[in-house]
Amino acid sequence: MSYLPNFLLIFRTDGLLITFSLTFLLISSCVTSAGLSLDFYSSSCPNVELLIKDTVRSATAVDPTIPGKLLRLVFHDCIVEGCDGSVLVQGNDTERSDPANTSLGGFEVVENAKRWLEVLCPGIVSCADILVLAARDAVEIARGPSVAVPLGRLDGRTSSAANVRPNMVDTSFSIDEMTQLFSSKGLSLDDLVILSGAHTIGKAHCSAFSERFEEGPKGTLEPIDASLNKDYAMELIKQCPAGASGAVTVNNDPITASIFDIQYYKNLIAGKGLFSSDSVLMSDSRTRDRVESLSTNQDEFFKSWSESFLRMVSIGVKTGNNQGEIRTSCSSFNI
Numbered sequence: 001m002s003y004l005p006n007f008l009l010i011f012r013t014d015g016l017l018i019t020f021s022l023t024f025l026l027i028s029s030c031v032t033s034a035g036l037s038l039d040f041y042s043s044s045c046p047n048v049e050l051l052i053k054d055t056v057r058s059a060t061a062v063d064p065t066i067p068g069k070l071l072r073l074v075f076h077d078c079i080v081e082g083c084d085g086s087v088l089v090q091g092n093d094t095e096r097s098d099p100a101n102t103s104l105g106g107f108e109v110v111e112n113a114k115r116w117l118e119v120l121c122p123g124i125v126s127c128a129d130i131l132v133l134a135a136r137d138a139v140e141i142a143r144g145p146s147v148a149v150p151l152g153r154l155d156g157r158t159s160s161a162a163n164v165r166p167n168m169v170d171t172s173f174s175i176d177e178m179t180q181l182f183s184s185k186g187l188s189l190d191d192l193v194i195l196s197g198a199h200t201i202g203k204a205h206c207s208a209f210s211e212r213f214e215e216g217p218k219g220t221l222e223p224i225d226a227s228l229n230k231d232y233a234m235e236l237i238k239q240c241p242a243g244a245s246g247a248v249t250v251n252n253d254p255i256t257a258s259i260f261d262i263q264y265y266k267n268l269i270a271g272k273g274l275f276s277s278d279s280v281l282m283s284d285s286r287t288r289d290r291v292e293s294l295s296t297n298q299d300e301f302f303k304s305w306s307e308s309f310l311r312m313v314s315i316g317v318k319t320g321n322n323q324g325e326i327r328t329s330c331s332s333f334n335i
Contacts, residue, residue: 035152035317035320036314036319037150037152040150040152044124045117045124048133053137053141056070056138059108066105068138068202070110070134071198072105072198073087073104074131074135074312076095078315079168079169079185080167081095082315082316083128083132083153084317085126085128085131085156087159088127091332093161093162096159097161100165103205106134110131111329123326127330129151131330136313139309142259143261145302147310154325155326156318156324170277171276171277173277175284185312186315193281193290194294194308195308195309195312197265197305199273200262200264201252203249203252204252204274204275205247205248205249209274212225213225222237252274253274265292265294268282269295
């Protein structure tokens with residue numbers, strides 16, 4: 001599906017009707033250690049952030065699940081080989097083809113923004129930057145914080161399914177397993193707690209938490225995870241009964257599913273963390289106090305989210321012509 005941004009001026013170029021904005025985004029210059037800067041596109045494509053935000057907003061109006069999809073998509077990109085848009089590439093044996101990524105969504109939003117940018121600023125804006133900005137905007141559209149994101153990433157020239165599993169967090173991971181993986185990416189235990197807060201929006205397939213249940217003698221599921229609130233467990237069984245279709249999904253947050261807020265942490269305290277990897281944040285003494293603190297202070301969560309998100313989207317970025325490229329299409333490498 002194609003989503004048309006709602007811009008102000010209408011021009012005709014080569015017979016094509018396009019839209020453009022009067023708004024010029026003025027952002028301060030800030031060069032980061034990763035070689036990125038807040039004003040990277042200020043001259044070459046000054047309306048890039050407005051176009052992407054409007055694309056995400058338009059897509060969300062049609063499909064309210066888009067923010068959660070985009071946020072998950074950027075995490076699956078950055079955590080594997082760095083934030084280089086490699087998860088967007090289609091084809092056999094690419095990251096996107098791995099079973100851990102086949103349930104990802106939001107690709108069409110990134111691709112649609114890219115098509116418009118190739119009209120307005122051809123060969124300028126990377127898919128990696130588009131994805132990061134789209135995920136940033138998704139959080140804001142879901143009533144979360146707005147984060148100033150440094151730009152200038154290049155798109156990776158490789159995408160391998162073999163790199164996915166060794167780098168991906170599984171929803172059944174222990175604290176130690178998650179901490180080890182996050183540490184290998186330059187992220188801390190606190191980043192783990194904060195970035196897990198992304199589960200305040202989005203949906204999950206039944207298979208993502210199936211290890212918390214077993215099939216009883218009568219063919220119905222029964223909860224086997226004592227950390228799971230009993231009433232919540234029974235509600236999950238109703239939504240994901242034995243033999244449920246693989247397409248069935250449930251809300252990550254059963255209370256405020258479409259709002260980026262601190263309800264996720266309140267849910268953990270109440271035993272309503274959807275994944276095992278959520279529940280262990282409350283059961284482990286190393287993270288429990290942080291969960292409890294965040295559950296009562298949304299300003300603290302938003303501030304911490306902004307900092308942790310920036311660290312995440314700086315993982316393994318590629319800058320300089322020898323490290324990557326600007327793809328013409330996000331789903332395929334340049335020929």
